Amino acid sequence: MLKAMLGEAWYAMGANRLRTALTMLGMVIGVGSVVLMMAIGQGAQYAVAQTISTMGSNLYILISGSTSAGGLRSGGGGGPSLNVGDAEAIAELDGVSQVAPVHQGRQQLVHGPNNWSATVVGTTPAYLDARAWTIASGHPFGDSDVRSATRVALIGQTTADNLFGAEDPVGKAIRIQQSPFVVIGVLGQKGQNLDGRDQDDTVIVPLTTAQRKIFGTPFPGSVRLIMVQASSAEAMPAVEAGMIALLRQRHRLRDGQDNDFYVRNLTAAADSAAETTRVMSVLLGAIASVSLLVGGIGIMNIMLVSVTERTREIGIRMAIGARQKDILAQFLLEALMISVAGCLIGLLLGIAGALLINTMIDMVIVISGASVLVAFGVAAGIGIFFGYYPARRAAALDPIDALRHQ
Amino acid sequence: MSQPLIRVVGLGKSYRTAAGPFPALRGVDLGVDAGEFVAIMGQSGSGKSTFMNLLGCLDTPSSGDYFLAGRNVAHLGDDELAALRNRTLGFVFQGFNLLPRMNLEDNVGLPLVYAGVEREQRRRRARQELQRVGLHAYADSLPSRISGGQQQRVAIARALVNSPQLILADEPTGNLDSHTSEEIMALFAQLNRDGITILLVTHEADIAAHAKRQVRFLDGLIVSDITTPAGALARC
Ligand SMILES: Nc1ncnc2c1ncn2[C@@H]1O[C@H](COP(=O)(O)OP(=O)(O)OP(=O)(O)O)[C@@H](O)[C@H]1O
Numbered sequence: 001m002l003k004a005m006l007g008e009a010w011y012a013m014g015a016n017r018l019r020t021a022l023t024m025l026g027m028v029i030g031v032g033s034v035v036l037m038m039a040i041g042q043g044a045q046y047a048v049a050q051t052i053s054t055m056g057s058n059l060y061i062l063i064s065g066s067t068s069a070g071g072l073r074s075g076g077g078g079g080p081s082l083n084v085g086d087a088e089a090i091a092e093l094d095g096v097s098q099v100a101p102v103h104q105g106r107q108q109l110v111h112g113p114n115n116w117s118a119t120v121v122g123t124t125p126a127y128l129d130a131r132a133w134t135i136a137s138g139h140p141f142g143d144s145d146v147r148s149a150t151r152v153a154l155i156g157q158t159t160a161d162n163l164f165g166a167e168d169p170v171g172k173a174i175r176i177q178q179s180p181f182v183v184i185g186v187l188g189q190k191g192q193n194l195d196g197r198d199q200d201d202t203v204i205v206p207l208t209t210a211q212r213k214i215f216g217t218p219f220p221g222s223v224r225l226i227m228v229q230a231s232s233a234e235a236m237p238a239v240e241a242g243m244i245a246l247l248r249q250r251h252r253l254r255d256g257q258d259n260d261f262y263v264r265n266l267t268a269a270a271d272s273a274a275e276t277t278r279v280m281s282v283l284l285g286a287i288a289s290v291s292l293l294v295g296g297i298g299i300m301n302i303m304l305v306s307v308t309e310r311t312r313e314i315g316i317r318m319a320i321g322a323r324q325k326d327i328l329a330q331f332l333l334e335a336l337m338i339s340v341a342g343c344l345i346g347l348l349l350g351i352a353g354a355l356l357i358n359t360m361i362d363m364v365i366v367i368s369g370a371s372v373l374v375a376f377g378v379a380a381g382i383g384i385f386f387g388y389y390p391a392r393r394a395a396a397l398d399p400i401d402a403l404r405h406q
Numbered sequence: 407m408s409q410p411l412i413r414v415v416g417l418g419k420s421y422r423t424a425a426g427p428f429p430a431l432r433g434v435d436l437g438v439d440a441g442e443f444v445a446i447m448g449q450s451g452s453g454k455s456t457f458m459n460l461l462g463c464l465d466t467p468s469s470g471d472y473f474l475a476g477r478n479v480a481h482l483g484d485d486e487l488a489a490l491r492n493r494t495l496g497f498v499f500q501g502f503n504l505l506p507r508m509n510l511e512d513n514v515g516l517p518l519v520y521a522g523v524e525r526e527q528r529r530r531r532a533r534q535e536l537q538r539v540g541l542h543a544y545a546d547s548l549p550s551r552i553s554g555g556q557q558q559r560v561a562i563a564r565a566l567v568n569s570p571q572l573i574l575a576d577e578p579t580g581n582l583d584s585h586t587s588e589e590i591m592a593l594f595a596q597l598n599r600d601g602i603t604i605l606l607v608t609h610e611a612d613i614a615a616h617a618k619r620q621v622r623f624l625d626g627l628i629v630s631d632i633t634t635p636a637g638a639l640a641r642c
């Protein structure tokens with residue numbers, strides 16, 4: 001019975017090929033765009049998740065305020081309000097796992113005839129842990145390097161490529177601000193950060209060396225940034241409150257006085273970036289779904305026309321013993337076949353389009369089995385939903401009225 | 407004789423028209439036994455087709471009762487009516503009503519699809535019925551490729567395929583020339599000899615002469631019901 005009906009549905013679709021093809025095209029475009037948009041959206045989410053995973057987790061950055069605003073306290077200088085002592089004090093707080101004072105800026109690097117400008121980060125070994133940096137070759141510097149301000153450097157992949165090319169940088173010298181530094185390690189690759197900057201275009205040196213040899217601060221011991229890592233996501237609120245209270249106390253800020261530093265929750269920023277891409281991908285999917293809906297309405301439209309055109313046929317079928325449910329099944333099956341066939345083609349085109357985008361503009365594309373299944377399920381659902389009303393109308397026809405039609 | 411195959415009592419049908427209800431049948435009583443061959447006659451508009459459509463379970467009466475093979479049709483649901491149309495009776499139309507996109511074999515086998523018969527069995531029985539009406543050579547042709555008389559034979563084969571007790575034919579020769587009509591009537595006569603009850607509507611006396619019994623309609627009522635001597639003999 002089902003086989004006979006499938007054959008008939010196939011036959012009916014073949015009877016008006018152009019019309020069937022055009023109706024199917026609606027589904028093809030709908031499903032294709034849903035698959036494509038979901039691939040792009042999920043790709044973007046995946047890319048952001050990748051970036052976040054390279055950033056280090058549960059991070060805060062404390063940023064020095066400019067003391068010239070509250071200049072009274074520092075006696076009219078303009079030095080950074082944070083210092084290494086603050087960092088050491090914060091490290092004692094509960095729930096804090098790493099604290100790294102940071103002094104950074106862009107500098108020109110020289111190795112032999114090669115020039116390259118990169119972000120130079122002066123900091124302590126804790127920074128490597130907090131930012132989840134790995135060492136690809138060589139070894140990191142230690143606290144003793146910070147204490148004695150040795151001229152050693154860890155360089156990122158981009159920096160290594162540009163200064164050294166195919167050469168192995170470990171053990172070689174580079175010059176920063178005329179001072180020679182020995183490269184003792186190459187950092188593992190991270191890629192872009194959330195702002196789109198290349199995280200591998202960097203050099204990490206001991207904080208003290210950076211201050212003395214590179215940036216030459218007139219305020220020894222003060223720093224622009226302190227990176228703080230909490231031991232867990234749950235510990236973050238307590239750590240944030242504790243840091244602020246501690247720093248206010250250390251900087252002798254009275255009630256009502258503004259903080260002379262800023263607290264930036266990097267993890268929250270990452271979360272909001274992830275949320276943004278999530279919203280974007282939902283939005284893309286929603287827009288694509290509209291075309292799927294339009295495709296479904298196209299099916300309904302054509303099925304209604306088909307029922308009207310074939311009223312007499314329906315009458316004949318009823319006269320020779322077709323039950324209402326037979327007629328219903330026949331038209332439902334036709335709608336379903338159009339939508340499922342359209343869905344299959346749309347799926348292939350969507351995937352092909354996604355792969356094309358991937359190769360042409362190197363965008364991250366994720367085609368998940370789930371999204372394919374969803375598209376398929378939705379298409380079948382649309383076939384049934386939009387096919388049901390016309391099929392119901394066909395089945396509800398009175399045999400004699402249908403036979404008299406025309 | 408046991409219960410009649412068809413029994414109608416006070417059957418009435420009015421159509422809704424712009425000018426109010428129009429009574430096309432106004433209380434018809436008739437009994438038809440199994441094995442009869444009845445011609446229904448009467449002038450145009452007298453209610454013959456209306457009556458046949460009711461007998462064929464294609465339409466529902468406004469009043470009265472219709473018993474088919476002992477069952478009161480008024481009490482049956484849609485599916486049961488469909489089953490009656492599928493198994494108990496076969497309807498033959500003036501305009502053949504074959505499905506134009508299907509070949510003859512599939513057309514003839516279509517009632518079996520709704521009876522849930524398997525494909526091989528359907529093919530076998532469809533070819534058998536085509537053979538019976540002498541058209542097995544055309545099994546793979548489309549209806550448009552054969553003549554009107556041949557199409558009507560195919561329609562009869564379709565009506566026969568599920569072995570009904572009763573064939574209802576509304577002016578089956580109305581679209582055919584007199585020679586072809588004779589052939590079709592000969593086919594009906596043969597089917598009747600094979601034991602199938604036949605009711606057919608016709609305008610022409612020579613066509614009606616094939617039947618053993620002639621029922622005449624006028625203005626929605628039966629005005630005469632004559633059994634020919636041969637028919638009377640057959641009814642005993
Ligand atoms: N669907 C309908 N709506 C309204 N009136 C109808 C309808 N069908 C038939 N009639 C009317 O009912 C009456 C009987 O019609 P019916 O078709 O039964 O006549 P008939 O005897 O078959 O005529 P003919 O020999 O021309 O086929 C006619 O007057 C016709 O106009």
Ligand SMILES: [Mg+2]
Nearest residue numbers: 454455456576
């Ligand atoms: Mg008529």
